[in-house]
Amino acid sequence: MKKWSASVAFVLLFSVILSACSSGSGSKGNDSAQGSGSSDGGGSGKVVELKFTTWGELSADSVEKKLADEFNASHPGIKVTFEPVPGDGYATKLTTSLAAGQAPDVFLIGEGDYFKYVDKGVVEPLDEYISQDSSFKTDMFQPDLLNMGKIGGKLYYLPKDFNPLALWYNKRMFDAAKIPYPTDDWTWDDMISAAKKLTQKDGSGKIKEFGFNATKWEYPIYIYLWLNGTDIGNEDGTKAEGFMNSEKTVAAMEKYVALAQGDDRVSPTPQDTETLGGDSSMFMTDKLAMMITGRWVKGDLDKSDVQYGSALIPKGASGERASIIAAAGWAMNANGKHKKEAYELMKWLSGTEAQKARSEKGQVLPATIAELDQVKSTEVVDKPVIEMMDYAKKPISMRSANAPTFTEEFNKAVEKVLLNKSTVKDALNEAAKNVDSKIAK
Numbered sequence: 001m002k003k004w005s006a007s008v009a010f011v012l013l014f015s016v017i018l019s020a021c022s023s024g025s026g027s028k029g030n031d032s033a034q035g036s037g038s039s040d041g042g043g044s045g046k047v048v049e050l051k052f053t054t055w056g057e058l059s060a061d062s063v064e065k066k067l068a069d070e071f072n073a074s075h076p077g078i079k080v081t082f083e084p085v086p087g088d089g090y091a092t093k094l095t096t097s098l099a100a101g102q103a104p105d106v107f108l109i110g111e112g113d114y115f116k117y118v119d120k121g122v123v124e125p126l127d128e129y130i131s132q133d134s135s136f137k138t139d140m141f142q143p144d145l146l147n148m149g150k151i152g153g154k155l156y157y158l159p160k161d162f163n164p165l166a167l168w169y170n171k172r173m174f175d176a177a178k179i180p181y182p183t184d185d186w187t188w189d190d191m192i193s194a195a196k197k198l199t200q201k202d203g204s205g206k207i208k209e210f211g212f213n214a215t216k217w218e219y220p221i222y223i224y225l226w227l228n229g230t231d232i233g234n235e236d237g238t239k240a241e242g243f244m245n246s247e248k249t250v251a252a253m254e255k256y257v258a259l260a261q262g263d264d265r266v267s268p269t270p271q272d273t274e275t276l277g278g279d280s281s282m283f284m285t286d287k288l289a290m291m292i293t294g295r296w297v298k299g300d301l302d303k304s305d306v307q308y309g310s311a312l313i314p315k316g317a318s319g320e321r322a323s324i325i326a327a328a329g330w331a332m333n334a335n336g337k338h339k340k341e342a343y344e345l346m347k348w349l350s351g352t353e354a355q356k357a358r359s360e361k362g363q364v365l366p367a368t369i370a371e372l373d374q375v376k377s378t379e380v381v382d383k384p385v386i387e388m389m390d391y392a393k394k395p396i397s398m399r400s401a402n403a404p405t406f407t408e409e410f411n412k413a414v415e416k417v418l419l420n421k422s423t424v425k426d427a428l429n430e431a432a433k434n435v436d437s438k439i440a441k
Contacts, residue, residue, distance in 0.1 A: 055090035157329025159367035163294035182311035227316030237400020240435035
């Protein structure tokens with residue numbers, strides 16, 4: 001599961017909320033649990049039609065398509081249609097369909113946007129459905145993943161799968177440089193020291209192989225900041241000043257961006273990465289030795305001839321280790337007409353058989369306890385990836401409805417610095433001021 005962009009804009013919105021207010025299907029409580037407008041035992045014989053969507057999964061033999069077919073075969077009163085959307089267009093299409101009142105009955109949301117959709121009132125809480133369903137037990141899920149879907153004391157998302165971020169390394173490049181593979185004892189400084197030795201130039205002095213990718217993606221940056229004892233906001237995501245622009249954050253970011261700057265850099269610039277086809281492509285063609293990312297890369301790596309391994313993300317100077325769990329959860333459209341049936345579909349898509357089917361390809365980890373234990377018992381190569389879930393922390397996007405503001409302004413600041421349009425200190429000062437100003441409105 002590769003994460004889709006967290007940039008679902010504030011366009012969500014007013015029209016969605018107005019739609020929710022004007023629609024009779026937006027009711028909660030027992031009426032919701034009984035599924036207003038849904039099929040029942042009344043003998044109407046009418047087949048209820050549902051739609052669900054995810055990002056990616058465009059192949060005819062995709063797991064989600066097979067799950068939809070199996071659901072239809074075992075639920076004769078319901079017909080489900082799977083409508084996937086390419087990852088890059090998912091946020092826009094979902095936002096537009098929600099605003100127009102034409103969204104699917106069930107849709108997938110990445111963990112970074114859980115707060116956002118709940119805040120806009122477009123996701124149905126599931127607690128009453130579950131309380132009235134003795135056949136469905138949520139204790140089958142990994143507790144941390146289930147708790148991710150709880151906001152304001154209510155459960156809004158059922159876990160689909162997850163991927164902790166870990167360090168991935170190119171064995172062939174390590175072997176060529178005669179450098180030992182990463183160990184559990186590595187610190188961040190150890191990693192950068194190795195990256196310097198792994199970075200190689202051609203005869204003209206141009207870098208042809210990079211030791212590490214200091215990506216502009218915010219998740220690895222958040223991890224790096226945590227390893228340096230800082231964050232871009234306070235715990236409840238209500239203040240940026242003194243956090244995003246603190247002395248610790250500025251100092252850490254200056255060291256981070258320096259990895260991709262100057263003649264002695266060890267990381268490609270964002271422009272380098274784009275030109276060379278992305279970090280995964282660089283990794284598979286022996287142009288990148290190390291990257292911090294999720295297990296979703298495994299599918300592409302296994303199709304190539306790259307020799308790779310995974311390791312724990314190196315510790316910070318204080319000995320602390322940190323990661324982020326990239327996850328996804330199924331949500332029910334709060335304005336859907338067939339909520340009872342949509343709930344049945346959500347259970348199917350989150351259930352044990354679905355978890356097994358997805359994890360068989362090795363690209364994601366099952367969100368259920370028993371199935372993950374099975375993976376743990378047989379996994380060797382990617383064991384460190386699973387172990388990283390023990391060090392996972394919640395980024396600001398999972399702590400606050402203000403997350404889009406934090407993320408937008410922080411990413412703008414990083415972009416300015418990487419394009420040499422601002423110093424780190426000036427960019428973060430401006431970003432912190434903008435965040436707090438927007439939150440106060």
